[in-house]
Amino acid sequence: MTRQPAPAPPERTGASDASPSGNITRSWPRASAVLPITPLLRYAVARHAVPPGTARRTGCDACGASVGPHRPWPALGPTARCGGCGARVGAPPASVELAALAALAALLLSRPPAVELVTAAWWLAFALPLLFIDVAVHRLPDRLTLPAAAGTWLLLGLAAVTGAGAAPWLRAIGAGLGLALFFAATTVLLGTRGFGIGDAKLALSAGALLGWYGWSVPVLGLLLALTLSGVVALALLVSRRARLSSHLPFGPYLVLGTLGALLLVW
Structure with missing residues (x-):
């Protein structure tokens, strides 16, 4: 008597969508949408990270080059460097961007x-x-x-x-x-x-x-x-x-x- 081959298991449709890895994969593109607003976050840090009683920062401490939403790059970008003299401006490089991505990804994953x-x-x-x-x-x-x-x-x-x-x-x-x-x-x-x-x-x-x-x-x-x-x-x-x-x-x-x-x- 000839043995019939065992039937193949049914395909799992949509399994990847239901898995945690699928949720993470879909959420990261949404989380990356926060990157365009990180210059504003960096601007808030650079402007207000001054000692008490000191005027809010408007430019590079080293060369005085203007820093603000009208001139966001590169000082308010991930490199956090003044375009004029290369001095660091505000928070450490990439720190604000990573913090914003982590926070938003946590919100999207927790739903x-x-x-x-x-x-x-x-x-x-x-x-x-x-x-x-x-x-x-x-x-x-x-x-x-x-x-x-x-x-x-x-x-x-x-x-x-x-x-x-x-x-x-x-x-x-x-x-x-x-x-x-x-x-x-x-x-x-x-x-x-x-x-x-x-x-x-x-x-x-x-x-x-x-x-x-x-x-x-x-x-x-x-x-x-x-x-x-x-x-x-x-x-x-x-x-x-x-x-x-x-x-x-x-x-x-x-x-x-x-x-x-x-x-x-x-």
Whole structure:
């Protein structure tokens, strides 16, 4: 008796689309669409990364060549070099571009609802420059923290009106105000040993963005930020790159902790 060959397994149509690698492949072209706006992010960093009380930067520190949206290249490009003298301008080369790509790719892969995605994107458009500014000069300027808070509150209000209801929006506002008051209280009680007022103003938006998803989520974001800052501070102390009296910026860790908490709840 002749044995019949086993039938071939059926083809898996659309398997690549359903796989995680397929999602990543489709999301990266969308994430790369953020690259045209990175000169604006770099411009915000270059303009505001100046010591307190100093006029905002308008050109290259070395040669005075004008730097701005009207002349973005190459100073506001990935090379971050002045076209006149070749001196570095603003954030390190390619750092802003990589940070923007990573943030947007995370948003696209996690796929939150549309209005929440727009809200998070708005917040990140201000939070990413603030991260680099705080690292460079230990300040979080009002010109970026306050629009971040106003836009976040308004967009979450739009999400409330279009179906989510008033409860999550009121909770978000309460969480933003509560987190900001916590940071401000440490400044009043501890002085330079506490958090800065700039951190409190950034918390208005970060707390609202997290509070939209529940009261425990801002606590999670704060714990992530404190843990990350503690690990980095310990590493700097062990490597003798910082002392116990050193002041370390907290804004970058608040941004990273907020984004981490969002990715855990989406």
